Amino acid sequence: MIQISVIIPMYNVAQFLNKCIASVYQQNLEEDSFEVILVDDQSPDDSKTIAANLIQNHSNARIISHPVNKGLGGARNTGILNASGKYLVFWDADDWFLPGMLAQLFDVAEKYAVDVLEFGAQGIGEKNKIVYTESLSSDKIYNGIDYYKKYRYMDSACNKLYNRSFLLQNGLLFVERLYIEDYEFNTRVFYVAQKVFGIKLIAAQFYQSPDSITRNVDNRRSAKMRDDIAKVMKLVLDFFKKQPNKETKQVSEYFEQRLSYLTATLFFQLFKSRARYIAFENLKSELIKNDIFFINHRIYDLKKELFRNLFLKHFYLFRICRYI
Incomplete structure (x- = not known):
């Protein structure tokens, strides 16, 4: 059984792929228990070529190419609709897992049979400086609205493990070619979800690029x-x-x-x-x-x-x- 599908959109991310993909294979999981789906969103750089070289020795990884650019949300939707894992992780190419964390996340998700599992993360700036740490735990399983009312974690889609069947059964996909697509997506997710749990385990680090959408001054x-x-x-x-x-x-x-x-x-x-x-x-x-x-x-x-x-x-x- 494929336990987790890791979905990584690619658009102008060539410089980040080596660290990102390498981190996926440091998770104490057998390769037949998870898959990596890299979605080439018509990237103008050599992301696709670099990714192909990085995964050539991993039978559980593949690249899906879009005929036209669909944005981050569209790339994630392609991942959702082509994934086989019981749970999904949406990963940006400038993010990376800390070693051994995916196996722990899967165990917690299975223990509580969650729709959504939130986990801790750190933002990493220049010179590997930690610029923020988000880490908390819920005291029990909540429905999405009650959880949201009591706990403030992150609106990001990248610090969560989503049950794939839960998403598909409720028609939960991202809006394409839209900034802050995570906020809109998670608004619907938490409204529908009946089993949400949060853990303080810091499982990932997110690079805080000065050129990101939220920090760019263009x-x-x-x-x-x-x-x-x-x-x-x-x-x-x-x-x-x-x-x-x-x-x-x-x-x-x-x-x-x-x-x-x-x-x-x-x-x-x-x-x-x-x-x-x-x-x-x-x-x-x-x-x-x-x-x-x-x-x-x-x-x-x-x-x-x-x-x-x-x-x-x-x-x-x-x-x-x-x-x-």
Whole structure:
């Protein structure tokens, strides 16, 4: 039985593949118990050639090539639909496993028969400096909404083991060609999930590239990020409105909190870019028009919560703030 499928999208990641793939084969697992699916998303560099050389002696690894670029979400979907493992791990090529961790994660997932298992991770900056550590454990199995209400782990898809049957049975795939696709995907995942568990085991390290989507200051990419956050808000709201239990307090609070966080994030992005006041007014008008201006729910991110209470509740401060 294939226990775990490791899904690795490839797009301009040639320099990272050696370390990433090598880490997958340091997991105390027999090669016939897991598989590695590398998805070439029409990468313009030599990622595909390098990957082919790295896996040539591993019969459990293969490359699937897209005829057209589908983005990170599309590459992950290809992995989901072609995987055989009981559990899935979504890996970015600039991430790596710590030795022996996959076997431990599989044992925990099997013990509790989870839909989703969250595990700890560290962010690694230049010169191998640890820039953050996320590590916590839940005291028992929860459904997704109750777990989310009690525990704040990571919105990333990369610190989780997902039950493949759970995803397929609930039609849980990523939106293609969209930034912050993890947030939208996990919003649906945690709403549906009945068995979520978290462990403090630090199983992975994520390279914090200065050129990443969330840290890049390029105006074009920043504008796409803001556009895609608004798209995700519409998708989340539309999904919420379709749910038969949307009127219950627990469900409405879950979705409103998710939408409030994105609202604050949108304005915070503008604030950091020192946009003119008219940009804040235009954004507010656009969100109100689309029924996605959510500012009345507490946010668990302390920085964004302060920003919400200070600026979004007192909008005139954007006009008088000397930073914009």
